[in-house]
Amino acid sequence: MAPIILAQDLSKTYRSGKLAVTALRKVSFAIDPGEFVAIVGPSGSGKSTLFYILGGLTHATSGSVCIDGVDFATLDDAERTKMRRAKIGFVFQRFNLLPTLSAMGNIEIAHDIANLGSPKKEIDRPLLDQLTHMLSIDGRLDHRPNELSGGEQQRVAIARALITRPAIVLADEPTGNLDTKNSDAVLGMLRKSSRDLKQTVLMITHNLEAAQIADRILHMRDGEITQIEKGRG
Numbered sequence: 462m463a464p465i466i467l468a469q470d471l472s473k474t475y476r477s478g479k480l481a482v483t484a485l486r487k488v489s490f491a492i493d494p495g496e497f498v499a500i501v502g503p504s505g506s507g508k509s510t511l512f513y514i515l516g517g518l519t520h521a522t523s524g525s526v527c528i529d530g531v532d533f534a535t536l537d538d539a540e541r542t543k544m545r546r547a548k549i550g551f552v553f554q555r556f557n558l559l560p561t562l563s564a565m566g567n568i569e570i571a572h573d574i575a576n577l578g579s580p581k582k583e584i585d586r587p588l589l590d591q592l593t594h595m596l597s598i599d600g601r602l603d604h605r606p607n608e609l610s611g612g613e614q615q616r617v618a619i620a621r622a623l624i625t626r627p628a629i630v631l632a633d634e635p636t637g638n639l640d641t642k643n644s645d646a647v648l649g650m651l652r653k654s655s656r657d658l659k660q661t662v663l664m665i666t667h668n669l670e671a672a673q674i675a676d677r678i679l680h681m682r683d684g685e686i687t688q689i690e691k692g693r694g
């Protein structure tokens with residue numbers, strides 16, 4: 462099976478004037494389609510840097526990233542943006558929903574953005590129904606983010622990430638702002654999306670216990686992967 466994410470010798474050095482901070486040092490790994498992988502590590506170990514590079518939001522200093530067989534380095538900025546919209550769904554710690562749109566509007570706009578520049582395509586209604594039901598937000602779709610709990614907002618953000626059937630969902634501390642109950646629900650949904658929808662999920666977290674829900678756990682320290690552990694899955 463060809464990997465959906467292939468990272469080879471990724472290094473990143475941030476420079477400002479004479480100062481240089483190396484955040485990643487020759488990081489390599491491969492992730493299979495449908496796998497749920499957690500990346501854990503202490504603050505400053507390079508997790509967010511890796512997230513931004515895999516999401517095509519910043520460049521590596523050296524090394525390569527292939528997403529679904531396409532090497533980022535072969536794309537110009539416009540092509541990379543297009544690929545990011547089509548292939549990657551993002552879930553952030555702060556939910557990042559648009560405050561003036563309803564939950565439904567937030568999900569629909571992700572579909573519209575992913576299809577920008579392509580012939581108009583209707584939203585996938587059966588998938589929308591499945592996701593909103595799975596995430597127990599079907600009764601909340603008319604509400605704006607400020608009328609939803611943190612857990613509900615994050616579940617809307619997950620529906621928004623999954624509605625485009627991205628090759629990968631990248632989640633950066635998705636439970637960082639949630640209490641235990643909502644955190645368990647969100648982790649459960651990410652687990653379910655990998656198991657039932659065959660969705661590849663890469664989740665960054667500080668929380669070693671949360672990481673156990675993954676199939677595999679990559680431990681980072683000082684910009685390197687120091688250990689690969691099997692999760693409970």
Ligand SMILES: Nc1ncnc2c1ncn2[C@@H]1O[C@H](COP(=O)(O)OP(=O)(O)OP(=O)(O)O)[C@@H](O)[C@H]1O
Binds near residue numbers: 475506511
């Ligand atoms: N824009 C930047 N300019 C300079 N140094 C940076 C920049 N971004 C990150 N760093 C440095 O790179 C290293 C890795 O940071 P990174 O944010 O990737 O770690 P992290 O594991 O995500 O940390 P946290 O869990 O605290 O978010 C740190 O030493 C950090 O100070």
